[in-house]
Each structure stands twice: as structure tokens, then as C-alpha cells.
Amino acid sequence: YEDFHKIKISDEVLQQAIVWGKKFFSDKYLPDSAIDLIDELGASYVLKAKTKKNADIKDLEQVLAKMTHHHKMFEFDQNKALMNLSL
Secondary structure, three states, X not given: OHHHHOOEEOHHXXXXXXXXXXXXXXXXXXXXXXXXXXXXXXXXXXXXXXXXXXXXXXXXXXXXXXXXXOOEEEEEOOOOEEEEEEO
């Protein structure tokens, strides 16, 4: 996905995609749910022609919010993601 979308995805972002994929897409199994998140993350860079080429947790959070239709879902702490459901 990095080569296809021409972005760099850190191990931290990949790990978080696994956690959130499992947690928020119960209708899918891993690795499909995490792959969907990563693919959408890459597509968001291509569609918006972002100049930044390193995806971070905040970018993944925005993709997840769009995919799950929540406007504000998370606040990220260095060690963990805290769920903060508010619509």
C-alpha cells in the first residue's frame, strides 16, 4: 500500500489500524478490517493531493471517523487510544 499510494506508513499506524479495525468493524475479520483502513488512508492522500508523505495516527483517526460516520471519536495518547464517543 505504501508503494501504490506513495506514502510512508509507520509501524505505529499499522498497529493502530489493527486495533481499530478489530474494534469498530465487527462485521469483518482481521486482516480485512485493518487493510480497509490502511487502503482508505492511502486513498485519502491521493484524493487530497497531500504534500505530506508520512501518514500518522491523526490521519488514520480522520479516516476512521469518516468510515464510521462519527465526527469526533478519539483523542490519542502516546501509549493508547482513548475512546471519546461524541457526535
